[in-house]
Amino acid sequence: MKLLDTLTGGYASLIAYGLAALAVTAILAWTYHAGAAHTAAIWQLKYDQREVAITAATNAEISRQAQANAQAKAAEAKRLDELEAANKALEAHIKELSDEANADPDRDRVCLSDASGLRIDSVH
Structure with missing residues (x-):
């Protein structure tokens, strides 16, 4: 250390402490970075x-929505089929009543006959 002191002009201990501080700072920096x-x-x-x-x-929600849409479309198709069947039945009933009205001998009367009233009431 005396040799280093003579070479540095008495700053050997300062340099040693500086190197120790640098080493501690480097270790702390490495620890912080890690x-x-x-x-x-x-x-x-x-x-x-x-x-x-x-x-x-997100995938579960998309799947749930797809299933709900498929069920809604199936219910819609079923309801449309039911409405179409009901409409066809109503049209057939109206045609039947129209044919009966055309065949009614009292169709040209001014007022409604009993058969005409019953036909009208059957539509309800």
């Missing part, structure tokens, strides 16, 4: 898990 990298990795993992959960929830 901790920050670890924290970043943890947050990245949390983010990735959150993204997977969001994607799964």
Whole structure:
């Protein structure tokens, strides 16, 4: 140390303390960086898990909506078939009543006959 003291003009202990402080600072910086990298990795993992959960929830909702739409379309088709059958039955009934009205001997009367009133009431 005396040799270093003579070479540096008495600053050997200052240089030694500076090097020790530099070494401690470097170790602290490396530890801080390692901790920050670890924290970043943890947050990245949390983010990735959150993204997977969001994607799964989105896909489940899309699937649920597709199933609900398919069920609604099936119910709509069934209801349309029922309405079409009811409409055909009503048209057949109206045609039958129209044919009866055309065959009614009292069709040219000014007022309604009993048979005409019954035909009108049967439409309700």
